[in-house]
Amino acid sequence: MNQKPISIVGMPSDLGQGRRGVDMGPSAIRYASAQSLIKxxxxxxxxxxxIAIPSPESIDMGSSSLKYLSAIKQVNEQLAGVVSDVVERGRFPLVLGGDHSMAIGTIAGIAKHHKNMGVIWFDAHGDLNTGETSPSGNIHGMSLAVSLGIGHPDLVNIGGFAPKINPEKTVIVGARELDLGERELIKNLGIKVYSMHDIDRIGMAQVMEEAISIVSQDTDGVHLSLDLDGLDPKDAPGVGTPVPGGISYRESHLALEMLAEANILTSAEFVEVNPILDRENQTAKVAVALMGSMLGQTVI
Structure with missing residues (x-):
């Protein structure tokens, strides 16, 4: 990143998630000394x-297949505007969450300036559902699909254009729980997915070498969207949708260290930290430690 100045933005939303508490994620990450580490x-x-977020109790949920659609559209429009301003000022946007529906706004704001952006989606899930395929209706499981131009028009057209990103320049790392509709979409679009099977079989180093090659070739920027549930719950217990058998703490650091060495990231978000489900702010501390590796921190 060549010491590019950084702007932190908090997105304390739990509108897209089925379990409460993730709205306190940005505060937990700040409390874990994110800013002092970066300095x-x-x-x-x-x-x-x-970003100002209404509480779920204060608004109408709307359709059960697209819960809180109207409010999520509104807050992501706000986030997209803030992120766009950050990029316009020549700074690196670092967005703290909050449920993963916030990626809709983060990517919309960045894609206004990066027309051919690569994306690394570090997650146990694909987040490639739509209102028609989602088992839950929670929009945090639709954010990647929306960014690819697939889903409800109110979400897809945030920022005034769609799609925001190209499936051929999108890589999912750490997947281990994909719904049927997501699997079909992955095959139809040709999205590269490195599941835990792949990481176990070829190792994180090779996975990241290949992922970095995919997202950096013929692109004008690379965004990292890191869901803490990509890690194994033993290392990151404070998430709303934990899935056993995830990426280890050390593998996660290696992945981000390799991204730092490649010097390709132009933006990042760390999402789904839920202090209510955590132990002594462990997951927020992990998020901050991983930020350090992403920004070039090394042992020696």
Whole structure:
């Protein structure tokens, strides 16, 4: 990143998630000393505070197949505007969440400036559902599909254009729980997925070498969307949708260290930290440690 100045944005939303508490994720990450770590690594950093999010109790849920659609559209439009302004000022957007529906706004804001962006989606899930295929109706499981231009028009057209990203330049790392509709979409679009089977079989180093090659070739920027449930629940217990058998703490650091070495990231978000389900803020501390590796922190 060549010491590019960083702007932190909080997205304390739990509208897209079925379990409450993830709205406190940005505060938990800040409390885990995110800003002081970034400063110690030599970056100039500003914190722009949080996007204002209505509580689920104060608004109508709407359709059970697209829960809180109207509110999620509104807050992601706001986030897209803030992120776009950050990029316009020549800064690196670092967005803290919050449920993964926030990626709709983050990517919309970045894609306004990066027309051929690569994406690394570090997640146990594909987030490739739509209102028709989702078993839950929770929009945090639709955010990647929306960014690819698939889903409800109110979400797909946030920012005034669609699609935001190209499936051929999108890589999912750590998948181990995919719904039937997501599997079909992955095959139809040709999205590269490195499941836990792949990581076990060829190792994280080779996975990241291949992923970096895919997302950096003929692109004008690379976004990292890191869901903490990509890690094994033993290392990151404070997430709403934990899936056993995930990426280890050390494998996660290696992945982000390799991204730092490749010097390709132009934006990042860390999502789904839920302090209510956590132990002594462990998951937020893991998120901050991984940010350090992403920003070039090394042992020696």
């Amino acid at each position: 110690r690594l030599g970056y100039e950093v500003e914190d722009l505070g949080d």
